[in-house]
Amino acid sequence: MTGFEINGASAADMALIRDWADEEGWNPGDSDRFAFTVADPAGFLVGRLGGEPVACISAVRYGEGFGFIGFYIARPEVRGQGYGMRLWKAGMQRLDGRLVGLDGVVEQQDNYRKSGFRSAWNNVRHEGAPRAAAAPVDGADPGKASTTASGVEIVDAATVPFGQLAAYDRRFFPAPRDAFLAAWIGLPGRTALAAVRDGRIEGLGVIRPCSGASRVGPLYAASPAVASALLLRLAEHAPDGVVAVDVPDAHPRATALLAGLGLNPTFEAARMYTGQEPDVDLTGMYGVTSLELG
Template sequence: MTGFEITGASAADMGLIRAWADEEGWNPGDCDRFAFTVADPAGFLVGRLDGEPVACISAVRYGAGFGFIGFYIARPAVRGRGYGIRLWNAGMERLDGRLVGLDGVVEQQGNYRKSGFRSAWNNVRHEGVPQGVDGVAGAGTATGAEAGDGVEVVDAASLPFGQLAAYDRRFFPESRDAFLAAWVGLPGRTALAAVRDGRIEGLGVIRPCSAASRIGPLYAATPRIAAVLLRRLARLAPGGLVAVDVPDVNPRATALCADLGLTPTFEAARMYTGPAPELDLAGLYGVTSLELG
């Protein structure tokens, strides 16, 4: 392995990593990398062969006890030569002593199990134009009749950020305030919240991607609220075409996607190195990101 070294990712590398993920068919968000680097600036590693980037991985630290592995890619020309496993080991070493999560594609799940990961559930990507969406209307404001009595859908940016962060914490093992602030506020994306009597009862974010616009996270107290948020966000997507990564451990979320006419297209197993963290899975209708959790 002469000539191979592992370094932190530069800003230029982050754009390259996004392009590689796109080539893998993962449909990354156009601006996701800006929120990713805020989450953990040192959490993205690149393997270079004679100075040329040939592999990457993210090993992002959250709080004091959680980490997440993503963007594990070796370029086709160098696969099978041991560069990927060296990068994997470097990423896992960076997260040593933490509970570690990842979303593993089907063909790699056996390898992840050998590294001590165990499946908690599957995140199944559902794609399509939700029934009732014309793809051209504005976001608007949902009425109580649409979302449930007393529920209003508002621009999430109009709410105190501390309230948004506390709500997000119900669905993620650690606080991630810096990441969340960037995630909901980057140009080209929209975040909507469902509010009842001053309490947040739903949150959804849509972002532009190479193919279908991605919705994530999608949190909701009821399927009705989730449906309203999903439809409202889909109206902002070109042609109404969206994709949402749905945890199959929430059967109401899976049923909702079927009712709206969305089709399963891809799946990855959410895996952890230890017991799965306690999350509000009944309110989790779409995960934020398969790359960072």
Template sequence: MADLEIASASAADLQLMRDWAEEEGWNPGDSDRFAFAVADPRGFLVGRRDGVPLACISAVRYGSGFGFVGFYIAHPSVRGRGYGIQLWRAGMAALDGRLVGLDGVVEQQDNYRLSGFRSAWTNMRFEGVLPAAAPPADVELVDARDVPFARLAAYDRRFFPESRDGFLAAWTGLPGRAAYAAVRDGRVEGLGVIRPAAAAHRVGPLYAATPGIAAALLHRLAATAPGEPLAVDVPDANPAAFALAESLGLAPAFETARMYTGPVPDLDLPGLYGITSLELG
């Protein structure tokens, strides 16, 4: 095993990482990489040998105490040669001293446990086609871009360990995607974003004060891509979210585990109906 030259990813590398993730069957959003770069421009690493990219990882820093790992991929042609572990060590070194989270695929979870991660909950990706439907009578669904951003950011902070304003602004505002907020009596009580992907359109985050609001957001998001399948990664830490996905006829398709290196953050799990991104949390 030769050492890799490990460096921060370029814009072209981010596209490559997205393509590799698609080849793994993870179905990343078509434009996710633009928001990812805003979150932490130095948080994406690529390992090369003789100029050829062989492995990658993201190790994104949030605030002063949290980090999230994703995009941990060695190209299939070089697996088993130790290149992946070199990227893993570089990514974890960049997050040294922080609480670190990840969403691990089933086949890698034992390896993550060896690195000190412990499971907090299971995410199940549910997929299917939904019709449009009216929201509850006392709730208004509005374009999230029309909601003062400070209110959106404060709401998002209930579901994530650190503020992530730059990422959130890009995530909700990128062209080609739709974001809706549920508002009741002037309060934000739900948020959902849908973005196109190679397979099913991806939904995330999906936050809601009640199952009815979550269902209304899902139906409204589905209406932006009529007749097309959507996919949402649902945490079993919120049993109501699992029950809702099943009641809507969505089918389980893909499983990961949310894992942390330390105490599970204090999040509004009863309001978390769909995680934002497997790569960035």
């Protein structure tokens, strides 16, 4: 491994990492990297061989006790030579002492288990153009899918006090991530909508452009009716109406809702943790924020 070194990612590296993830078929958001670096500027590592980047990983710290691994990629020409493992160890060392989560693709899950990770649920990507006239979904609220939900107003999330949004997000994520959330909902080219009832937040959704289907995440909601209203409104901002949502299979009502709206499974990754699964509100999680940063 002569000539291999690991250092922090530059802005140019972050663009390269996004391109590598796209080549892996992960369909990252076009501008996600700008929110990612706000979350933890030192949390992205690049392995270089002879000065050229050949591998990457993110090891992002949240709060005092949580971390998340993502973007674990070694370029095809250097795989099987130990460079990826050295980078993995550097990332995990950066998160030493924390509960660590990741979303593992199927072919890597056995390796993650060997490193002490345990599966909590699968995040299954559903893609398609949501159909507003979809039939009622078993187990969901009665009535056809609609762009409205009774008693709920869908508003621009930027008009909601940010402290309320951050507190709402904490129901679904194990640690504070206010700076990341502010960037995530406010970056140009994306749309963030909140569902509000009597001044209380009952849903939040963000759609962002990607090289493939526009990604929706997070998608939080108090009920299937609110989730469908948010998703249908967000889909209006997709260039071709096609969206992709990563849905926890531990929330069967969410899976049933998306199937009823005409979205089909295309990809899955296991949400895994090194310790006790954190206490988050899975019953309100209709789509996770990001497979790369949780």
